[in-house]
Amino acid sequence: MGKALDQIDRKILKELAADGRITSGQLAERVGLSASPCWQRVRRLEEEGYIRGYAALLDQTKLGLTETVLIEVTLEKHDDDILRKFGEAMASYPEVLEAYLTTGEYDYFIKVAVDGTAGYEEFLRKKLYKVPGIRHSRSVFALKCLKQKPFYVPQN
Known part of the structure; x- marks a missing residue:
């Protein structure tokens, strides 16, 4: 594992978990960083395994799984x-x-x-x-x- 998570890393994780489709610019704005350092942090969090992937949350009932x-x-x-x-x-x-x-x-x-x-x-x-x-x-x-x-x- 790399460096310990700080509060900005935690904010990034919360924002991405709540909305995996958020743009890099929106994410940077919400966590108080400029785009490039925010993107670098996201890449580091992915490489270190904090972010395992991205997925859509589906409605099980609408898919017929009642x-x-x-x-x-x-x-x-x-x-x-x-x-x-x-x-x-x-x-x-x-x-x-x-x-x-x-x-x-x-x-x-x-x-x-x-x-x-x-x-x-x-x-x-x-x-x-x-x-x-x-x-x-x-x-x-x-x-x-x-x-x-x-x-x-x-x-x-």
């Missing part, structure tokens, strides 16, 4: 091969939005976007239940998203 399902999964055992296969499977399924290895009663927490209960049943039958090594899963449907924020930039 339900978000949160799934907890327990594996039969925790050998390297089972863990690798499970991780590869989750990474390959486009409807899996997030997948976390967790502590506690369950081994994994997965967030999936599906088209209703029929879409979820299809995901279970054709994908999740075909992954080797799953002992148990428990699912809940999200009724309403109270907060969705793709980033958090600590103040110091």
Whole structure:
């Protein structure tokens, strides 16, 4: 890693996370820099991995994915091969939005976007239940998203 983040770096990260389409000039103005030093900082933040990429936030419902399902999964055992296969499977399924290895009663927490209960049943039958090594899963449907924020930039 390069130099530590200062307050201007943090402002740049917040602005870009809030609006990835902001122009260099607008960004420089919002963080109180001229265009060239601002651009240099953005490039450094990209090179150092603070900025991993840029993406559009899409409306899942308008795309026909009306339900978000949160799934907890327990594996039969925790050998390297089972863990690798499970991780590869989750990474390959486009409807899996997030997948976390967790502590506690369950081994994994997965967030999936599906088209209703029929879409979820299809995901279970054709994908999740075909992954080797799953002992148990428990699912809940999200009724309403109270907060969705793709980033958090600590103040110091």
